[in-house]
Amino acid sequence: MTERFPVHTAETAPDQAGPAIEQATAAFGFLPNLIGIMASSPALAEAYLALSDIFQTKTSLDATEQHIVLLTVSRYHECQYCMAAHSTTAGMMGVDSGVVEAIRNDQPISDPKLEALRVLTREMVDRRGWPSEETQQRFFDAGFTPSQLLDVLVGVAQKTLSNFTNHVAGTPVDAPMKANEWTPPAS
Secondary structure (H helix, E strand, O other), X not given: OEOOEOXXXXXXXXXXXXXXXXXXXXXXXXXXXXXXXXXXXXXXXXXXXXXXXXXXHHOOOOHHHHHHHHHHHHHHOOOHHXXXXXXXXXXXXXXXXXXXXXXXXXXXXXXXXXXXXXXHHHHHHHOOOOOOHHHHHHHHHOOOOHHHHHHHHHHHHHHHHHHHHHHHHOOOOOHHHHHHOOOOOOO
């Protein structure tokens, strides 16, 4: 954390951030540092939480598939905070630990369908929205639909907001996520 980007509390945040702080606190049982920092821009906090809710409740991707998207984007962007956060929440949601570890270590997932999703997500970010035809076909051959490819974009947008916030702000990992801290490998 820097002086420039304080981790707000309900008492220090701008009034307009109140609904986002209340929503995050109700959802997590505490105010995550990410939302405390985003509260400096109530619009950012609201946008992030809205995308998160939409991704979780309105896309046709299941919890494991959603976490593959969130972790893959965070791994690509080398976001230490989000890797810890989503490794923790993936475990809470029953996502296979082997899937989480594969993504954390930038390794293939043993399940071909889930690996097709990981590859598509990574390529979507790496190629700025231009995944190859081969990657798209492998995704569809694995049983996903064109609608689900577009659903992936919701997760990419959500994680881009948080990953980039954490990069500029140096968001400290919350205590409940410390066990899943992650450091990017040396380049």
